[in-house]
Amino acid sequence: MIGYIARAVGAPTPTLVLDHRQLPRDEERLTPVLTRIREWLEANGRGDILKFALVEPSAHPMFDLDYRFVQGLTGGVDRFDFKGSCGHSILASVVAADGQAWLPKLAPGGRIRVRVVNNGDHVVCEVDEARRRSGSFTVHFLQDAGARLDELLLTGSPVDQLITGTGVQEASLVSMGNPYVFVDAEELGLNSVDELFGAGDDVYARMLEIRRAACELLKWPTDGVFPKIAAVGQYTEGRLAVRAISVPKWHPSIALTGTTCLAAASSIPGTVPERLARRAGLARGVIEIDTPGGSTAAAASVAGRGDGADTLHWVSVSRKLAQLDEPACIASLKNYDYKEEPAWLPLAV
Known part of the structure:
Protein backbone atom coordinates (compact mmCIF):
# COMPACT_ATOMS: atom_id res chain seq x y z
CA MET A 1 0.00 0.00 0.00
CA ILE A 2 1.23 3.47 -0.87
CA GLY A 3 0.45 6.49 1.29
CA TYR A 4 1.43 10.11 0.73
CA ILE A 5 2.90 12.30 3.45
CA ALA A 6 1.86 15.94 3.20
CA ARG A 7 1.87 18.89 5.58
CA ALA A 8 -0.10 22.08 5.90
CA VAL A 9 1.97 24.88 7.39
CA GLY A 10 0.92 25.41 11.00
CA ALA A 11 -0.26 21.83 11.57
CA PRO A 12 1.17 20.02 14.63
CA THR A 13 2.03 16.91 12.60
CA PRO A 14 2.12 15.84 8.96
CA THR A 15 -0.81 13.92 7.50
CA LEU A 16 -0.64 10.49 5.90
CA VAL A 17 -3.04 10.55 2.94
CA LEU A 18 -4.42 7.14 1.92
CA ASP A 19 -6.65 5.98 -0.93
CA HIS A 20 -9.98 5.27 0.74
CA ARG A 21 -10.90 2.84 -2.05
CA GLN A 22 -8.24 0.45 -0.76
CA LEU A 23 -9.54 0.43 2.82
CA PRO A 24 -12.56 -0.91 4.73
CA ARG A 25 -15.38 1.54 5.41
CA ASP A 26 -16.49 0.43 8.88
CA GLU A 27 -14.46 1.28 11.98
CA GLU A 28 -14.27 -2.32 13.22
CA ARG A 29 -12.36 -3.52 10.15
CA LEU A 30 -10.55 -0.24 9.51
CA THR A 31 -8.98 -0.01 12.97
CA PRO A 32 -6.64 -3.03 12.65
CA VAL A 33 -5.42 -1.80 9.24
CA LEU A 34 -4.67 1.66 10.61
CA THR A 35 -2.98 0.02 13.60
CA ARG A 36 -0.59 -1.83 11.28
CA ILE A 37 0.10 1.44 9.48
CA ARG A 38 0.95 3.19 12.77
CA GLU A 39 3.21 0.28 13.75
CA TRP A 40 5.03 0.63 10.43
CA LEU A 41 5.33 4.40 10.87
CA GLU A 42 6.84 4.01 14.34
CA ALA A 43 9.25 1.33 13.12
CA ASN A 44 10.40 3.69 10.37
CA GLY A 45 10.90 6.77 12.53
CA ARG A 46 7.60 8.48 11.62
CA GLY A 47 5.65 7.94 14.80
CA ASP A 48 5.07 11.70 14.83
CA ILE A 49 2.34 11.23 12.21
CA LEU A 50 -0.99 11.11 14.05
CA LYS A 51 -3.30 12.43 11.32
CA PHE A 52 -4.75 10.15 8.65
CA ALA A 53 -6.78 11.34 5.66
CA LEU A 54 -8.76 8.75 3.71
CA VAL A 55 -9.47 10.30 0.33
CA GLU A 56 -11.02 9.34 -3.00
CA PRO A 57 -12.49 11.11 -6.04
CA SER A 58 -16.10 11.88 -5.18
CA ALA A 59 -18.93 10.12 -6.94
CA HIS A 60 -21.19 13.05 -6.01
CA PRO A 61 -21.58 15.52 -8.89
CA MET A 62 -21.17 18.54 -6.60
CA PHE A 63 -17.80 17.50 -5.16
CA ASP A 64 -14.29 16.68 -6.33
CA LEU A 65 -13.04 14.75 -3.30
CA ASP A 66 -14.57 12.71 -0.51
CA TYR A 67 -12.46 13.05 2.64
CA ARG A 68 -12.55 11.10 5.89
CA PHE A 69 -10.34 12.11 8.80
CA VAL A 70 -8.97 9.83 11.51
CA GLN A 71 -6.98 11.16 14.49
CA GLY A 72 -4.41 8.83 16.01
CA LEU A 73 -4.42 9.05 19.80
CA THR A 74 -1.58 8.65 22.26
CA GLY A 75 -1.46 5.71 24.64
CA GLY A 76 -1.38 2.96 22.02
CA VAL A 77 -1.08 2.52 18.24
CA ASP A 78 -4.56 0.98 18.17
CA ARG A 79 -6.29 4.10 19.55
CA PHE A 80 -8.14 6.38 17.12
CA ASP A 81 -10.84 9.05 17.06
CA PHE A 82 -13.15 8.87 14.01
CA LYS A 83 -15.57 11.66 14.90
CA GLY A 84 -13.96 14.99 14.03
CA SER A 85 -12.34 16.71 11.09
CA CYS A 86 -9.09 18.58 10.44
CA GLY A 87 -8.79 21.50 8.05
CA HIS A 88 -5.03 21.20 7.76
CA SER A 89 -5.44 17.57 6.70
CA ILE A 90 -7.98 18.64 4.08
CA LEU A 91 -5.29 20.84 2.51
CA ALA A 92 -2.78 17.98 2.77
CA SER A 93 -5.30 15.78 0.95
CA VAL A 94 -5.76 18.32 -1.83
CA VAL A 95 -2.02 18.57 -2.62
CA ALA A 96 -1.66 14.76 -2.38
CA ALA A 97 -4.66 14.22 -4.68
CA ASP A 98 -3.20 16.75 -7.10
CA GLY A 99 0.06 14.81 -7.10
CA GLN A 100 -1.83 11.62 -7.99
CA ALA A 101 -3.83 13.33 -10.78
CA TRP A 102 -7.11 12.68 -9.00
CA LEU A 103 -8.00 16.33 -9.66
CA PRO A 104 -7.71 18.79 -12.52
CA LYS A 105 -4.28 20.38 -12.23
CA LEU A 106 -4.23 23.04 -9.52
CA ALA A 107 -4.12 26.57 -10.90
CA PRO A 108 -4.76 30.02 -9.39
CA GLY A 109 -8.49 30.70 -9.18
CA GLY A 110 -9.38 27.01 -9.24
CA ARG A 111 -11.67 25.57 -6.59
CA ILE A 112 -11.53 22.05 -5.12
CA ARG A 113 -14.82 21.00 -3.55
CA VAL A 114 -14.43 18.58 -0.63
CA ARG A 115 -17.14 16.56 1.09
CA VAL A 116 -16.17 15.67 4.67
CA VAL A 117 -17.51 12.19 5.36
CA ASN A 118 -17.08 12.45 9.15
CA ASN A 119 -19.53 15.27 9.79
CA GLY A 120 -21.09 16.30 6.46
CA ASP A 121 -19.12 19.55 6.17
CA HIS A 122 -18.70 21.07 2.72
CA VAL A 123 -15.33 22.74 2.17
CA VAL A 124 -14.05 24.63 -0.86
CA CYS A 125 -10.29 25.09 -1.24
CA GLU A 126 -9.67 28.06 -3.51
CA VAL A 127 -6.20 28.08 -5.07
CA ASP A 128 -4.34 31.36 -4.57
CA GLU A 129 -0.98 30.06 -5.79
CA ALA A 130 0.06 26.70 -7.25
CA ARG A 131 3.49 25.10 -7.46
CA ARG A 132 4.62 21.63 -8.50
CA ARG A 133 4.25 20.04 -5.05
CA SER A 134 2.63 22.78 -2.98
CA GLY A 135 0.01 25.49 -2.98
CA SER A 136 -1.47 28.44 -1.14
CA PHE A 137 -5.20 28.42 -0.47
CA THR A 138 -8.18 30.30 0.86
CA VAL A 139 -10.45 27.75 2.53
CA HIS A 140 -14.22 28.24 2.65
CA PHE A 141 -16.32 26.24 5.14
CA LEU A 142 -19.88 26.32 3.79
CA GLN A 143 -23.26 26.00 5.45
CA ASP A 144 -25.86 24.63 3.03
CA ALA A 145 -28.94 26.56 4.07
CA GLY A 146 -27.35 28.91 6.57
CA ALA A 147 -26.95 27.84 10.19
CA VAL A 315 -16.41 31.09 7.00
CA SER A 316 -13.30 31.78 4.90
CA VAL A 317 -9.72 31.39 6.13
CA SER A 318 -6.92 32.84 4.04
CA ARG A 319 -3.14 32.46 3.70
CA LYS A 320 -2.99 28.68 4.18
CA LEU A 321 0.00 26.80 2.71
CA ALA A 322 0.36 23.07 2.09
CA GLN A 323 3.02 20.88 0.50
CA LEU A 324 3.43 17.27 -0.58
CA ASP A 325 6.49 15.72 1.07
CA GLU A 326 7.00 12.11 0.01
CA PRO A 327 5.30 8.80 -0.78
CA ALA A 328 5.35 6.09 1.89
CA CYS A 329 5.45 2.46 0.76
CA ILE A 330 3.91 0.65 3.74
CA ALA A 331 5.76 -2.66 3.59
CA SER A 332 3.62 -4.38 6.24
CA LEU A 333 0.63 -3.99 3.90
CA LYS A 334 2.48 -4.85 0.69
CA ASN A 335 0.21 -7.80 -0.04
CA TYR A 336 -2.91 -6.31 1.51
CA ASP A 337 -5.76 -6.43 -0.99
CA TYR A 338 -9.07 -5.12 0.28
CA LYS A 339 -12.20 -5.51 -1.80
CA GLU A 340 -15.52 -4.06 -0.69
CA GLU A 341 -18.27 -6.66 -0.56
CA PRO A 342 -21.13 -5.80 -2.94
CA ALA A 343 -24.20 -4.28 -1.34
CA TRP A 344 -26.40 -6.72 -3.26
CA LEU A 345 -26.25 -10.27 -4.57
CA PRO A 346 -27.82 -11.55 -7.79
CA LEU A 347 -30.96 -13.58 -7.37
CA ALA A 348 -30.45 -17.31 -7.63
CA VAL A 349 -31.91 -18.78 -10.78
Whole structure:
Protein backbone atom coordinates (compact mmCIF):
# COMPACT_ATOMS: atom_id res chain seq x y z
CA MET A 1 0.00 0.00 0.00
CA ILE A 2 1.23 3.47 -0.87
CA GLY A 3 0.45 6.49 1.29
CA TYR A 4 1.43 10.11 0.73
CA ILE A 5 2.90 12.30 3.45
CA ALA A 6 1.86 15.94 3.20
CA ARG A 7 1.87 18.89 5.58
CA ALA A 8 -0.10 22.08 5.90
CA VAL A 9 1.97 24.88 7.39
CA GLY A 10 0.92 25.41 11.00
CA ALA A 11 -0.26 21.83 11.57
CA PRO A 12 1.17 20.02 14.63
CA THR A 13 2.03 16.91 12.60
CA PRO A 14 2.12 15.84 8.96
CA THR A 15 -0.81 13.92 7.50
CA LEU A 16 -0.64 10.49 5.90
CA VAL A 17 -3.04 10.55 2.94
CA LEU A 18 -4.42 7.14 1.92
CA ASP A 19 -6.65 5.98 -0.93
CA HIS A 20 -9.98 5.27 0.74
CA ARG A 21 -10.90 2.84 -2.05
CA GLN A 22 -8.24 0.45 -0.76
CA LEU A 23 -9.54 0.43 2.82
CA PRO A 24 -12.56 -0.91 4.73
CA ARG A 25 -15.38 1.54 5.41
CA ASP A 26 -16.49 0.43 8.88
CA GLU A 27 -14.46 1.28 11.98
CA GLU A 28 -14.27 -2.32 13.22
CA ARG A 29 -12.36 -3.52 10.15
CA LEU A 30 -10.55 -0.24 9.51
CA THR A 31 -8.98 -0.01 12.97
CA PRO A 32 -6.64 -3.03 12.65
CA VAL A 33 -5.42 -1.80 9.24
CA LEU A 34 -4.67 1.66 10.61
CA THR A 35 -2.98 0.02 13.60
CA ARG A 36 -0.59 -1.83 11.28
CA ILE A 37 0.10 1.44 9.48
CA ARG A 38 0.95 3.19 12.77
CA GLU A 39 3.21 0.28 13.75
CA TRP A 40 5.03 0.63 10.43
CA LEU A 41 5.33 4.40 10.87
CA GLU A 42 6.84 4.01 14.34
CA ALA A 43 9.25 1.33 13.12
CA ASN A 44 10.40 3.69 10.37
CA GLY A 45 10.90 6.77 12.53
CA ARG A 46 7.60 8.48 11.62
CA GLY A 47 5.65 7.94 14.80
CA ASP A 48 5.07 11.70 14.83
CA ILE A 49 2.34 11.23 12.21
CA LEU A 50 -0.99 11.11 14.05
CA LYS A 51 -3.30 12.43 11.32
CA PHE A 52 -4.75 10.15 8.65
CA ALA A 53 -6.78 11.34 5.66
CA LEU A 54 -8.76 8.75 3.71
CA VAL A 55 -9.47 10.30 0.33
CA GLU A 56 -11.02 9.34 -3.00
CA PRO A 57 -12.49 11.11 -6.04
CA SER A 58 -16.10 11.88 -5.18
CA ALA A 59 -18.93 10.12 -6.94
CA HIS A 60 -21.19 13.05 -6.01
CA PRO A 61 -21.58 15.52 -8.89
CA MET A 62 -21.17 18.54 -6.60
CA PHE A 63 -17.80 17.50 -5.16
CA ASP A 64 -14.29 16.68 -6.33
CA LEU A 65 -13.04 14.75 -3.30
CA ASP A 66 -14.57 12.71 -0.51
CA TYR A 67 -12.46 13.05 2.64
CA ARG A 68 -12.55 11.10 5.89
CA PHE A 69 -10.34 12.11 8.80
CA VAL A 70 -8.97 9.83 11.51
CA GLN A 71 -6.98 11.16 14.49
CA GLY A 72 -4.41 8.83 16.01
CA LEU A 73 -4.42 9.05 19.80
CA THR A 74 -1.58 8.65 22.26
CA GLY A 75 -1.46 5.71 24.64
CA GLY A 76 -1.38 2.96 22.02
CA VAL A 77 -1.08 2.52 18.24
CA ASP A 78 -4.56 0.98 18.17
CA ARG A 79 -6.29 4.10 19.55
CA PHE A 80 -8.14 6.38 17.12
CA ASP A 81 -10.84 9.05 17.06
CA PHE A 82 -13.15 8.87 14.01
CA LYS A 83 -15.57 11.66 14.90
CA GLY A 84 -13.96 14.99 14.03
CA SER A 85 -12.34 16.71 11.09
CA CYS A 86 -9.09 18.58 10.44
CA GLY A 87 -8.79 21.50 8.05
CA HIS A 88 -5.03 21.20 7.76
CA SER A 89 -5.44 17.57 6.70
CA ILE A 90 -7.98 18.64 4.08
CA LEU A 91 -5.29 20.84 2.51
CA ALA A 92 -2.78 17.98 2.77
CA SER A 93 -5.30 15.78 0.95
CA VAL A 94 -5.76 18.32 -1.83
CA VAL A 95 -2.02 18.57 -2.62
CA ALA A 96 -1.66 14.76 -2.38
CA ALA A 97 -4.66 14.22 -4.68
CA ASP A 98 -3.20 16.75 -7.10
CA GLY A 99 0.06 14.81 -7.10
CA GLN A 100 -1.83 11.62 -7.99
CA ALA A 101 -3.83 13.33 -10.78
CA TRP A 102 -7.11 12.68 -9.00
CA LEU A 103 -8.00 16.33 -9.66
CA PRO A 104 -7.71 18.79 -12.52
CA LYS A 105 -4.28 20.38 -12.23
CA LEU A 106 -4.23 23.04 -9.52
CA ALA A 107 -4.12 26.57 -10.90
CA PRO A 108 -4.76 30.02 -9.39
CA GLY A 109 -8.49 30.70 -9.18
CA GLY A 110 -9.38 27.01 -9.24
CA ARG A 111 -11.67 25.57 -6.59
CA ILE A 112 -11.53 22.05 -5.12
CA ARG A 113 -14.82 21.00 -3.55
CA VAL A 114 -14.43 18.58 -0.63
CA ARG A 115 -17.14 16.56 1.09
CA VAL A 116 -16.17 15.67 4.67
CA VAL A 117 -17.51 12.19 5.36
CA ASN A 118 -17.08 12.45 9.15
CA ASN A 119 -19.53 15.27 9.79
CA GLY A 120 -21.09 16.30 6.46
CA ASP A 121 -19.12 19.55 6.17
CA HIS A 122 -18.70 21.07 2.72
CA VAL A 123 -15.33 22.74 2.17
CA VAL A 124 -14.05 24.63 -0.86
CA CYS A 125 -10.29 25.09 -1.24
CA GLU A 126 -9.67 28.06 -3.51
CA VAL A 127 -6.20 28.08 -5.07
CA ASP A 128 -4.34 31.36 -4.57
CA GLU A 129 -0.98 30.06 -5.79
CA ALA A 130 0.06 26.70 -7.25
CA ARG A 131 3.49 25.10 -7.46
CA ARG A 132 4.62 21.63 -8.50
CA ARG A 133 4.25 20.04 -5.05
CA SER A 134 2.63 22.78 -2.98
CA GLY A 135 0.01 25.49 -2.98
CA SER A 136 -1.47 28.44 -1.14
CA PHE A 137 -5.20 28.42 -0.47
CA THR A 138 -8.18 30.30 0.86
CA VAL A 139 -10.45 27.75 2.53
CA HIS A 140 -14.22 28.24 2.65
CA PHE A 141 -16.32 26.24 5.14
CA LEU A 142 -19.88 26.32 3.79
CA GLN A 143 -23.26 26.00 5.45
CA ASP A 144 -25.86 24.63 3.03
CA ALA A 145 -28.94 26.56 4.07
CA GLY A 146 -27.35 28.91 6.57
CA ALA A 147 -26.95 27.84 10.19
CA ARG A 148 -28.48 29.87 12.99
CA LEU A 149 -25.64 31.29 15.04
CA ASP A 150 -27.25 30.38 18.34
CA GLU A 151 -27.46 26.75 17.18
CA LEU A 152 -23.65 26.65 17.12
CA LEU A 153 -23.61 27.01 20.93
CA LEU A 154 -23.15 23.53 22.38
CA THR A 155 -25.20 24.31 25.50
CA GLY A 156 -27.40 27.04 24.03
CA SER A 157 -25.63 29.67 26.14
CA PRO A 158 -22.95 32.11 24.91
CA VAL A 159 -20.97 31.53 28.13
CA ASP A 160 -20.93 28.70 30.65
CA GLN A 161 -19.50 28.54 34.16
CA LEU A 162 -17.29 25.47 34.30
CA ILE A 163 -16.48 24.04 37.72
CA THR A 164 -12.81 23.05 38.00
CA GLY A 165 -10.50 22.13 40.86
CA THR A 166 -9.12 25.68 40.93
CA GLY A 167 -12.49 27.43 40.83
CA VAL A 168 -15.19 28.48 38.37
CA GLN A 169 -14.03 29.29 34.83
CA GLU A 170 -16.09 31.20 32.27
CA ALA A 171 -15.95 29.69 28.80
CA SER A 172 -17.80 29.65 25.48
CA LEU A 173 -18.56 26.23 23.98
CA VAL A 174 -19.03 26.56 20.22
CA SER A 175 -19.09 24.07 17.33
CA MET A 176 -18.25 25.03 13.75
CA GLY A 177 -15.84 22.80 11.83
CA ASN A 178 -14.99 21.19 15.18
CA PRO A 179 -16.27 21.85 18.71
CA TYR A 180 -14.14 24.24 20.81
CA VAL A 181 -13.91 25.65 24.31
CA PHE A 182 -12.80 29.30 24.24
CA VAL A 183 -11.48 30.98 27.39
CA ASP A 184 -10.20 34.51 28.02
CA ALA A 185 -6.42 34.35 28.36
CA GLU A 186 -6.41 37.16 30.93
CA GLU A 187 -8.58 35.03 33.23
CA LEU A 188 -5.70 32.54 33.17
CA GLY A 189 -3.35 35.29 34.35
CA LEU A 190 -1.84 35.85 30.90
CA ASN A 191 -1.70 39.60 30.42
CA SER A 192 0.45 39.96 27.30
CA VAL A 193 1.22 38.19 24.02
CA ASP A 194 4.58 37.09 25.43
CA GLU A 195 2.95 35.56 28.51
CA LEU A 196 0.34 33.76 26.39
CA PHE A 197 2.79 32.36 23.84
CA GLY A 198 5.35 31.53 26.53
CA ALA A 199 2.91 29.80 28.90
CA GLY A 200 4.23 26.51 30.22
CA ASP A 201 3.10 23.30 31.84
CA ASP A 202 1.05 24.93 34.61
CA VAL A 203 -1.21 26.78 32.15
CA TYR A 204 -1.33 23.72 29.89
CA ALA A 205 -2.54 21.59 32.81
CA ARG A 206 -5.13 24.19 33.79
CA MET A 207 -6.51 24.34 30.26
CA LEU A 208 -6.79 20.56 30.19
CA GLU A 209 -8.72 20.75 33.45
CA ILE A 210 -11.10 23.32 31.93
CA ARG A 211 -11.56 21.10 28.87
CA ARG A 212 -12.30 18.14 31.12
CA ALA A 213 -14.97 20.18 32.93
CA ALA A 214 -16.51 21.05 29.56
CA CYS A 215 -16.58 17.35 28.63
CA GLU A 216 -18.36 16.56 31.88
CA LEU A 217 -20.90 19.32 31.28
CA LEU A 218 -21.57 18.00 27.76
CA LYS A 219 -21.47 14.37 28.96
CA TRP A 220 -18.72 13.62 26.42
CA PRO A 221 -15.78 11.23 27.03
CA THR A 222 -12.98 13.02 28.87
CA ASP A 223 -10.28 10.94 27.15
CA GLY A 224 -11.37 11.86 23.61
CA VAL A 225 -10.13 14.63 21.31
CA PHE A 226 -13.21 16.86 21.41
CA PRO A 227 -14.01 19.51 22.32
CA LYS A 228 -10.68 21.19 21.72
CA ILE A 229 -9.64 24.21 23.76
CA ALA A 230 -8.01 27.57 23.02
CA ALA A 231 -7.14 30.63 25.08
CA VAL A 232 -7.92 33.93 23.35
CA GLY A 233 -6.24 37.20 24.28
CA GLN A 234 -6.74 40.77 23.12
CA TYR A 235 -3.56 42.79 23.58
CA THR A 236 -3.21 44.70 20.28
CA GLU A 237 -5.69 46.95 18.50
CA GLY A 238 -7.34 45.12 15.61
CA ARG A 239 -5.93 41.69 16.50
CA LEU A 240 -6.55 38.63 18.65
CA ALA A 241 -3.85 36.34 20.03
CA VAL A 242 -4.62 32.62 20.34
CA ARG A 243 -2.92 29.64 22.00
CA ALA A 244 -4.50 26.23 21.49
CA ILE A 245 -3.91 22.66 22.60
CA SER A 246 -3.60 19.79 20.15
CA VAL A 247 -2.94 16.06 20.68
CA PRO A 248 -0.99 15.74 22.95
CA LYS A 249 0.75 19.12 23.32
CA TRP A 250 0.51 22.83 22.59
CA HIS A 251 -0.57 23.44 19.00
CA PRO A 252 2.17 25.28 17.06
CA SER A 253 -0.48 27.67 15.71
CA ILE A 254 -4.21 26.88 15.72
CA ALA A 255 -6.16 24.29 13.78
CA LEU A 256 -7.82 25.49 10.60
CA THR A 257 -11.14 24.30 12.04
CA GLY A 258 -10.23 26.23 15.21
CA THR A 259 -9.81 29.44 13.21
CA THR A 260 -13.16 28.72 11.55
CA CYS A 261 -14.87 28.11 14.88
CA LEU A 262 -13.29 31.25 16.37
CA ALA A 263 -14.55 33.38 13.48
CA ALA A 264 -18.06 32.00 13.94
CA ALA A 265 -17.92 32.44 17.72
CA SER A 266 -16.78 36.05 17.35
CA SER A 267 -20.07 36.72 15.49
CA ILE A 268 -22.28 35.38 18.30
CA PRO A 269 -23.29 38.07 20.82
CA GLY A 270 -22.06 37.45 24.35
CA THR A 271 -19.38 34.85 23.71
CA VAL A 272 -15.83 35.24 24.99
CA PRO A 273 -14.40 35.66 21.45
CA GLU A 274 -17.13 38.17 20.50
CA ARG A 275 -16.40 40.28 23.56
CA LEU A 276 -12.66 40.31 22.84
CA ALA A 277 -13.17 40.99 19.11
CA ARG A 278 -15.34 44.01 19.90
CA ARG A 279 -12.72 45.27 22.34
CA ALA A 280 -10.11 44.93 19.58
CA GLY A 281 -12.25 47.07 17.28
CA LEU A 282 -12.74 44.28 14.75
CA ALA A 283 -15.69 44.33 12.37
CA ARG A 284 -18.28 41.67 13.04
CA GLY A 285 -17.21 38.28 11.71
CA VAL A 286 -13.75 39.46 10.64
CA ILE A 287 -10.75 38.44 12.73
CA GLU A 288 -6.99 38.83 12.47
CA ILE A 289 -5.19 36.22 14.54
CA ASP A 290 -1.67 35.94 15.88
CA THR A 291 -0.41 32.55 17.08
CA PRO A 292 3.02 31.26 18.15
CA GLY A 293 3.41 29.88 14.62
CA GLY A 294 2.35 32.95 12.62
CA SER A 295 -0.67 34.99 11.63
CA THR A 296 -3.83 34.33 9.66
CA ALA A 297 -7.18 35.94 8.94
CA ALA A 298 -10.76 34.72 8.72
CA ALA A 299 -14.12 36.16 7.80
CA ALA A 300 -17.63 34.89 8.50
CA SER A 301 -20.53 35.68 6.17
CA VAL A 302 -23.44 36.43 8.48
CA ALA A 303 -26.93 37.66 7.59
CA GLY A 304 -29.34 39.22 10.07
CA ARG A 305 -29.80 42.02 12.55
CA GLY A 306 -26.95 41.27 14.93
CA ASP A 307 -28.60 38.85 17.34
CA GLY A 308 -28.15 35.14 17.95
CA ALA A 309 -30.87 34.27 15.44
CA ASP A 310 -28.69 35.49 12.55
CA THR A 311 -27.59 32.92 10.00
CA LEU A 312 -24.07 31.87 9.07
CA HIS A 313 -23.46 31.08 5.41
CA TRP A 314 -19.73 30.41 5.33
CA VAL A 315 -16.41 31.09 7.00
CA SER A 316 -13.30 31.78 4.90
CA VAL A 317 -9.72 31.39 6.13
CA SER A 318 -6.92 32.84 4.04
CA ARG A 319 -3.14 32.46 3.70
CA LYS A 320 -2.99 28.68 4.18
CA LEU A 321 0.00 26.80 2.71
CA ALA A 322 0.36 23.07 2.09
CA GLN A 323 3.02 20.88 0.50
CA LEU A 324 3.43 17.27 -0.58
CA ASP A 325 6.49 15.72 1.07
CA GLU A 326 7.00 12.11 0.01
CA PRO A 327 5.30 8.80 -0.78
CA ALA A 328 5.35 6.09 1.89
CA CYS A 329 5.45 2.46 0.76
CA ILE A 330 3.91 0.65 3.74
CA ALA A 331 5.76 -2.66 3.59
CA SER A 332 3.62 -4.38 6.24
CA LEU A 333 0.63 -3.99 3.90
CA LYS A 334 2.48 -4.85 0.69
CA ASN A 335 0.21 -7.80 -0.04
CA TYR A 336 -2.91 -6.31 1.51
CA ASP A 337 -5.76 -6.43 -0.99
CA TYR A 338 -9.07 -5.12 0.28
CA LYS A 339 -12.20 -5.51 -1.80
CA GLU A 340 -15.52 -4.06 -0.69
CA GLU A 341 -18.27 -6.66 -0.56
CA PRO A 342 -21.13 -5.80 -2.94
CA ALA A 343 -24.20 -4.28 -1.34
CA TRP A 344 -26.40 -6.72 -3.26
CA LEU A 345 -26.25 -10.27 -4.57
CA PRO A 346 -27.82 -11.55 -7.79
CA LEU A 347 -30.96 -13.58 -7.37
CA ALA A 348 -30.45 -17.31 -7.63
CA VAL A 349 -31.91 -18.78 -10.78
